[in-house]
Amino acid sequence: MIEIKNLKKNFNGAPVLNGVNADVHEGEVISVIGSSGAGKSTFLRCLNLLEAPDGGEILFKGQNILDRKANIRAIREKMGMVFQNFNLFRHLTSAENLMLGPVNLLGKSRGEAYEKALSLLNMVGLEEKATAYPSELSGGQKQRVAIARALAMEPDVILFDEPTSALDPTMVDEVLAIMRRLAKQGMTMLVVTHEMRFAREASSRVFYMDEGTVYEEGPPQQIFESPRREKTRSFVLKLKSVHAEILGRTFDFYGLDSKIAEFGYKQGLSQKQINLIQLAVEELILNIIMPALDGEIPISLSIHYKEDTDETEVIASMRTDEDNLLEKGNEFSLDILKGLFHSVSSYRQGKTLFIKISA
Amino acid sequence: MKKTKTIVILALFLALLPSVTARAGQVYFSAEDLEGKRVGVAKGYGADLTVTEMGIFRVSRYLYDVDLPVALKAGNIEAFATERSSAELMAAEIPGLVILPEPIGHEKYVAVSSKRNKALGEAVDAAIGEIIGSPAYAEMIERWLGGNAQSAVMPDIPAGRGERLVVGVSSDYMPFEYFGEGGERLGFDVELILRIGALLDREIVFFETAHSSLFPALDSGYADVCISVIDDKPVLREKYFVSRPYYDNVVMLVVQAERGKAIGFMDGIARSINNHLIVEKRFMYIIEGLCNTLIITGAAAFCGTLLGALLCAAIRGKRRFLRGAALLYVRILQGTPIIVLLLFTTYVMFAGSGLDTVLTGTVAFSLYFSVKVSEVFRAGLDAIENGQIEAARALGLSGLQTYRLVLIPQAAIMTLPLYSADLVEMLKLTSVVGYVGIMDLTYSLEIIRSRTYEAVFPLALETLLYIFLTSSVTRIFRVVSARIDPAQKMQKERRIII
Numbered sequence: 001m002i003e004i005k006n007l008k009k010n011f012n013g014a015p016v017l018n019g020v021n022a023d024v025h026e027g028e029v030i031s032v033i034g035s036s037g038a039g040k041s042t043f044l045r046c047l048n049l050l051e052a053p054d055g056g057e058i059l060f061k062g063q064n065i066l067d068r069k070a071n072i073r074a075i076r077e078k079m080g081m082v083f084q085n086f087n088l089f090r091h092l093t094s095a096e097n098l099m100l101g102p103v104n105l106l107g108k109s110r111g112e113a114y115e116k117a118l119s120l121l122n123m124v125g126l127e128e129k130a131t132a133y134p135s136e137l138s139g140g141q142k143q144r145v146a147i148a149r150a151l152a153m154e155p156d157v158i159l160f161d162e163p164t165s166a167l168d169p170t171m172v173d174e175v176l177a178i179m180r181r182l183a184k185q186g187m188t189m190l191v192v193t194h195e196m197r198f199a200r201e202a203s204s205r206v207f208y209m210d211e212g213t214v215y216e217e218g219p220p221q222q223i224f225e226s227p228r229r230e231k232t233r234s235f236v237l238k239l240k241s242v243h244a245e246i247l248g249r250t251f252d253f254y255g256l257d258s259k260i261a262e263f264g265y266k267q268g269l270s271q272k273q274i275n276l277i278q279l280a281v282e283e284l285i286l287n288i289i290m291p292a293l294d295g296e297i298p299i300s301l302s303i304h305y306k307e308d309t310d311e312t313e314v315i316a317s318m319r320t321d322e323d324n325l326l327e328k329g330n331e332f333s334l335d336i337l338k339g340l341f342h343s344v345s346s347y348r349q350g351k352t353l354f355i356k357i358s359a
Numbered sequence: 360m361k362k363t364k365t366i367v368i369l370a371l372f373l374a375l376l377p378s379v380t381a382r383a384g385q386v387y388f389s390a391e392d393l394e395g396k397r398v399g400v401a402k403g404y405g406a407d408l409t410v411t412e413m414g415i416f417r418v419s420r421y422l423y424d425v426d427l428p429v430a431l432k433a434g435n436i437e438a439f440a441t442e443r444s445s446a447e448l449m450a451a452e453i454p455g456l457v458i459l460p461e462p463i464g465h466e467k468y469v470a471v472s473s474k475r476n477k478a479l480g481e482a483v484d485a486a487i488g489e490i491i492g493s494p495a496y497a498e499m500i501e502r503w504l505g506g507n508a509q510s511a512v513m514p515d516i517p518a519g520r521g522e523r524l525v526v527g528v529s530s531d532y533m534p535f536e537y538f539g540e541g542g543e544r545l546g547f548d549v550e551l552i553l554r555i556g557a558l559l560d561r562e563i564v565f566f567e568t569a570h571s572s573l574f575p576a577l578d579s580g581y582a583d584v585c586i587s588v589i590d591d592k593p594v595l596r597e598k599y600f601v602s603r604p605y606y607d608n609v610v611m612l613v614v615q616a617e618r619g620k621a622i623g624f625m626d627g628i629a630r631s632i633n634n635h636l637i638v639e640k641r642f643m644y645i646i647e648g649l650c651n652t653l654i655i656t657g658a659a660a661f662c663g664t665l666l667g668a669l670l671c672a673a674i675r676g677k678r679r680f681l682r683g684a685a686l687l688y689v690r691i692l693q694g695t696p697i698i699v700l701l702l703f704t705t706y707v708m709f710a711g712s713g714l715d716t717v718l719t720g721t722v723a724f725s726l727y728f729s730v731k732v733s734e735v736f737r738a739g740l741d742a743i744e745n746g747q748i749e750a751a752r753a754l755g756l757s758g759l760q761t762y763r764l765v766l767i768p769q770a771a772i773m774t775l776p777l778y779s780a781d782l783v784e785m786l787k788l789t790s791v792v793g794y795v796g797i798m799d800l801t802y803s804l805e806i807i808r809s810r811t812y813e814a815v816f817p818l819a820l821e822t823l824l825y826i827f828l829t830s831s832v833t834r835i836f837r838v839v840s841a842r843i844d845p846a847q848k849m850q851k852e853r854r855i856i857i
Contacts, residue, residue, distance in 0.1 A: 048753055050749055050752065050753060073755045073756075073757060074755070075755075076752065076753055076754065076755040077754070077755035079753075080753075081750075081753040083746060083749065083750060083753075085746050086746075087746040087747060087749060087750035088750070089747065089750070089751075089765055089769075090747070090769060091765075091768045091769045091772060093855060095855050096855060099855075100754070100756075100764060101754045101755065101756075104756065104760060104764060105754065105755050105756065110856070114855060130855070131855065149754075153754060153755070
């Protein structure tokens with residue numbers, strides 16, 4: 001349905017998209033992943049010309065949309081878009097948001113558009129909010145209405161630009177649920193996202209963007225489990241772990257807790273598992289290592305999640321000559337750790353001591 | 360509640376104060392006594408020149424003659440100077456004034472016309488000569504300047520039937536030119552003008568304006584000749600054609616005598632209401648003034664809004680030329696005081712066109728308001744985040760549709776309070792149009808004030824009327840705001856319009 005050939009886009013002279021080639025077929029659900037600044041959103045926004053490309057070709061159903069004579073508005077009517085910041089029309093109710101396009105662009109009567117709006121709102125579970133204004137809705141509800149608004153135009157493809165990035169972790173699921181349902185119903189979707197679970201479970205193909213192009217693409221199993229290229233591999237690997245450098249007692253532990261929670265959600269860990277990891281980190285760092293070392297020695301912390309075995313590893317490393325840290329630390333804490341976790345061990349590599357907790 | 364009570368008591372006390380303070384006797388008896396003291400004059404009239412040339416006083420210039428006795432009573436000046444008939448009228452109306460016996464100067468009144476039309480000037484001059492030589496002249500003096508002006512009636516003078524002769528007057532000066540009970544023109548100068556019209560067989564048309572605007576009116580062709588207690592000064596002849604003097608007047612000094620009997624507060628109010636509103640149906644002036652104020656404000660609001668919307672579009676648009684022109688226009692207007700703008704439209708822009716000054720005033724305020732409106736619209740539109748535009752475009756809406764369906768509704772809801780505030784401010788600003796002789800609410804009360812010589816009542820009335828107008832406007836906008844901002848309605852009341 002969409003063919004992208006050698007797409008180029010510069011910002012301030014620097015190339016963000018450097019010759020992107022890709023194909024999107026009908027019914028496909030494509031997740032676009034990559035580090036920040038890799039050009040994922042730019043790529044998406046070029047497709048419906050919210051950004052003007054600097055080179056290349058984009059063919060939508062055979063038509064070159066970059067042609068001077070192309071009817072951009074007609075093309076946009078067929079490409080729905082869902083934004084990270086929702087962008088619902090503030091002065092209109094949910095139903096009216098859904099009615100605006102069909103009435104003014106598709107020539108539907110207000111009655112028709114209203115019926116359709118209600119049924120779409122029903123589909124996303126928000127029919128009772130038909131007369132509510134966006135300011136009265138939560139983030140998740142707003143995004144669901146936004147999706148319904150895109151659907152109201154009966155598009156051929158829907159572009160999602162980081163649809164859940166601005167949402168509280170608790171509201172991410174309700175939006176992803178709608179998206180999964182759409183995917184199952186056969187809607188063609190392009191989703192720029194950081195939600196790896198969605199990318200793995202719901203997409204038919206994954207584009208990993210790097211170096212200003214689609215660095216590697218393939219089915220989710222390939223990208224996530226056996227990536228073929230170097231950078232894909234390191235990206236995917238990084239996804240599965242979280243790091244922190246703890247320099248001293250003034251370290252932001254609350255921030256670390258939050259980071260762990262986020263990581264856990266993304267990996268699909270249960271709340272219990274997340275709490276366990278946070279506990280492990282707290283006991284290990286605060287009650288065992290720091291008191292034992294007594295000085296301000298930097299501690300490197302990393303938490304790894306192994307999908308296949310559902311195992312989490314917490315590894316703390318520091319440069320020290322001490323060997324018996326575990327014994328020197330708070331005995332009570334050590335008991336807790338040993339009781340809750342699979343294994344607690346320490347080993348040395350040269351000057352660095354490692355302590356590992358496996359769950 | 361307690362606070363209100365305190366304020367009311369304080370106000371009553373202050374109001375009654377003049378009637379209970381010690382009486383002072385007359386202090387000044389001659390011009391020499393007033394050396395170095397503050398003497399008030401009405402700006403631009405003959406007394407001004409006299410007093411200035413004498414050089415021994417500290418001169419305070421007031422815009423209106425009627426402010427002089429008020430200032431004297433308030434203690435802002437020790438004396439004021441004015442021509443004799445005015446002094447006599449004031450002394451008769453206001454208790455506690457004494458006219459010093461020695462005149463301090465002379466005023467000679469002349470008719471002034473443009474040098475462009477020498478023939479007219481000469482004809483008027485000849486007519487004046489004829490009138491002075493006729494028995495009618497003595498009658499005129501007796502009628503208007505004999506101290507009986509209150510009961511004077513304009514005699515029947517056959518109207519000329521020839522070409523129009525537009526005569527500029529400033530009818531706020533009894534007994535020379537003023538309005539009577541039924542709105543008819545009365546006064547010495549007025550009778551003179553009518554007689555000139557009869558002699559020259561020309562139809563007299565009066566052009567009413569403020570005294571300081573008489574010469575600009577002559578310059579721009581709004582008036583052919585001005586006869587309105589214009590004192591003969593040498594400098595006049597350089598610019599205009601000046602007739603022979605038609606009346607010799609003297610300038611007198613007026614000081615305070617013993618304070619007159621004080622009037623009780625409540626009696627005072629009753630008397631004030633009578634004087635200001637009922638006598639001579641003066642409230643009709645106020646009604647006319649009110650209408651003009653509303654007309655100018657309303658029309659200027661309408662035109663200004665349209666113009667402002669265009670300006671806003673030009674400034675936000677892509678064409679650099681339009682944007683530059685619009686910004687220049689805004690810059691110029693923002694730097695121009697409203698009075699200057701008013702004078703500009705009246706005497707430059709529409710000079711000689713004969714257009715009603717209410718219209719030229721409306722134009723001035725439309726220009727002024729357009730700038731405010733454009734600023735308000737721009738602020739409203741700029742405040743809408745880009746995402747709204749992106750969502751609209753992504754749906755497939757055109758630029759125009761985006762404006763109509765998404766941007767303007769949101770901007771309107773947001774900026775209605777600002778717009779309302781600017782409108783109210785403009786309504787208050789229209790109070791300066793009296794400066795170019797438009798009779799609005801303020802000017803109408805000034806005219807009444809010139810007859811009653813009071814300050815507190817008319818000004819308090821004026822203030823109350825303006826407060827009434829402005830709060831009505833504000834309330835209307837609040838209702839409108841509640842209706843167009845549907846988010847303010849409760850959820851269960853909402854309906855989607857099919």
